[in-house]
Amino acid sequence: MSSRQRTGGSNMSPGNHVQLQYEYNTDDDTVTYEDKKPPYNSRGWWYEDRSSVLLLLFLYVLQGLPLGLAGSIPMILAGKNVDYHQQALFSFVFWPFSIKLLWAPIVDGAYVRRFGRRKTWLVPTQYAIGIVMYILSLNMDKVLETKNPNIWALTISFFILNFCAATQDIAVDGWALTMLSKKNVGLASTCNSVGQTAGYFLGYVVYMALESKDFCNKFLRSVPEETGIITLSGFMCFWAIVFIFSTTFVMIFKNEKSEEEKSLHHDEDHTEHTGVIDTYKLLWKIAWLPAVFQYVIILLTCKIGYASEAAVGLKLIAAGVHKESLALLAIPMTPLQILLPLLIAKYTAGPKPLDLFIKAIPFRLLFTVFFAVIVYWTPYLKKEDGTYSYTYFTFILLIYAAHQIALYSMFVSTMSFNAKISDPKIGGTYMTLLNTVSNLGGNWPSTTALWFVDNLTWNYCEGGTSNIEFCTTATKEQCESLGGSCITHIDGYYIEAFICLILGLIWLWWKRNSVEKLQHLSSVHWKCPP
Numbered sequence: 469m470s471s472r473q474r475t476g477g478s479n480m481s482p483g484n485h486v487q488l489q490y491e492y493n494t495d496d497d498t499v500t501y502e503d504k505k506p507p508y509n510s511r512g513w514w515y516e517d518r519s520s521v522l523l524l525l526f527l528y529v530l531q532g533l534p535l536g537l538a539g540s541i542p543m544i545l546a547g548k549n550v551d552y553h554q555q556a557l558f559s560f561v562f563w564p565f566s567i568k569l570l571w572a573p574i575v576d577g578a579y580v581r582r583f584g585r586r587k588t589w590l591v592p593t594q595y596a597i598g599i600v601m602y603i604l605s606l607n608m609d610k611v612l613e614t615k616n617p618n619i620w621a622l623t624i625s626f627f628i629l630n631f632c633a634a635t636q637d638i639a640v641d642g643w644a645l646t647m648l649s650k651k652n653v654g655l656a657s658t659c660n661s662v663g664q665t666a667g668y669f670l671g672y673v674v675y676m677a678l679e680s681k682d683f684c685n686k687f688l689r690s691v692p693e694e695t696g697i698i699t700l701s702g703f704m705c706f707w708a709i710v711f712i713f714s715t716t717f718v719m720i721f722k723n724e725k726s727e728e729e730k731s732l733h734h735d736e737d738h739t740e741h742t743g744v745i746d747t748y749k750l751l752w753k754i755a756w757l758p759a760v761f762q763y764v765i766i767l768l769t770c771k772i773g774y775a776s777e778a779a780v781g782l783k784l785i786a787a788g789v790h791k792e793s794l795a796l797l798a799i800p801m802t803p804l805q806i807l808l809p810l811l812i813a814k815y816t817a818g819p820k821p822l823d824l825f826i827k828a829i830p831f832r833l834l835f836t837v838f839f840a841v842i843v844y845w846t847p848y849l850k851k852e853d854g855t856y857s858y859t860y861f862t863f864i865l866l867i868y869a870a871h872q873i874a875l876y877s878m879f880v881s882t883m884s885f886n887a888k889i890s891d892p893k894i895g896g897t898y899m900t901l902l903n904t905v906s907n908l909g910g911n912w913p914s915t916t917a918l919w920f921v922d923n924l925t926w927n928y929c930e931g932g933t934s935n936i937e938f939c940t941t942a943t944k945e946q947c948e949s950l951g952g953s954c955i956t957h958i959d960g961y962y963i964e965a966f967i968c969l970i971l972g973l974i975w976l977w978w979k980r981n982s983v984e985k986l987q988h989l990s991s992v993h994w995k996c997p998p
């Protein structure tokens with residue numbers, strides 16, 4: 469997930485309507501600041517940008533939808549003959565947001581002036597998402613109904629969707645810098661958080677609920693049926709139409725501001741005069757600035773301590789928890805996820821936003837232990853009819869809510885710090901560098917953790933006439949066909965959780981002081997080289 473750039477020397481933080489003016493002393497690297505209240509407006513400080521805020525929210529909702537659909541696929545695959553290696557392969561569909569830095573300068577610098585700098589990329593990528601979703605809707609149900617789904621086909625298809633969504637994100641990130649007035653540019657990060665959360669909710673929670681026959685029969689129907697209200701194919705077809713029509717509307721009726729208007733709002737944004745090749749060169753120089761390089765190392769390694777979280781949901785489904793029940797737990801979480809960035813923002817609006825980041829890490833590591841305990845005890849809490857009590861789900865909900873507070877504390881604090889240190893001279897590309905590195909720092913540990921669950925698990929074929937000793941996905945059917953059964957002696961998930969916890973504690977000891985030092989550096993340490 470990305471955030472918006474605060475231009476100039478100010479930082480407007482949603483939820484804390486105070487403008488903080490920073491003054492840097494490059495000799496002793498100290499930072500001072502003073503509070504200045506924005507001009508009073510009886511209709512709200514954001515009222516003059518209301519149409520732009522609503523458009524940004526809508527664009528981020530569309531952006532979050534493919535992510536939500538991609539998030540639902542592993543839950544569907546968990547009930548099929550799919551191992552953790554295949555789940556790790558599919559997890560690559562989330563990587564475009566972690567590597568979009570590779571093509572961000574092209575999106576930021578190459579465009580058709582008459583059509584619009586951001587619409588040049590926004591319109592074709594959203595059309596592409598709509599077309600791909602429509603094509604997938606023609607065959608998706610057939611692909612998932614098979615016992616052994618084609619993981620490669622699914623991975624490539626959803627990778628394309630998320631690649632287009634990531635490209636749209638770059639365009640919208642840059643557009644927000646000129647679409648909003650200077651004093652309200654901080655609202656762009658709020659639109660990002662709220663819009664993406666809502667889009668993910670639609671693509672994941674709403675789909676999983678309406679696709680589940682149990683949920684529909686219990687809450688939405690008077691006469692039970694054998695299927696849900698919707699199918700994945702129908703759901704994707706509907707949103708394909710929404711993408712195509714809404715993109716056409718934006719293309720025709722939304723005009724980008726003229727260069728004169730842009731300069732009035734953002735007089736320090738000189739990206740218009742930076743070519744694509746020059747941007748890549750400048751980006752390379754920025755990445756090797758000592759302060760930036762050290763911060764990149766922190767972002768790439770800070771999430772290794774809780775990488776085992778990636779397998780928790782799949783483990784609960786393997787223990788008998790219905791996937792739609794887990795999806796529905798996100799419903800009460802959605803308002804919390806929308807409000808948390810607003811509530812946390814006031815604690816990250818000062819000169820040291822990463823203080824909250826460091827304080828949240830021990831709590832994230834503690835949840836590594838909590839989740840391992842939950843996974844272990846879940847099979848013992850199953851009722852005789854194979855279901856789980858409301859008390860169990862209430863407990864899971866409370867743990868999940870506390871986990872989201874720690875997660876968003878880290879997320880918002882890094883976004884605030886990224887906005888504080890970004891040099892507006894390079895437009896949205898500086899922010900893209902920091903945010904893609906942050907995303908990559910979360911994706912590579914998750915993919916690695918999923919891949920090694922099976923490698924660290926010890927399954928034995930016991931009983932029957934089979935001479936197979938170790939059970940794998942390939943030999944499980946053979947073992948069971950000869951009267952044996954695959955028994956797990958050591959679950960690799962618990963080994964991973966322990967390893968991640970130790971690595972997380974080592975990281976906290978290693979990098980805590982480095983984070984503190986980075987916050988005291990003056991702005992000159994983060995500026996683009998000449």
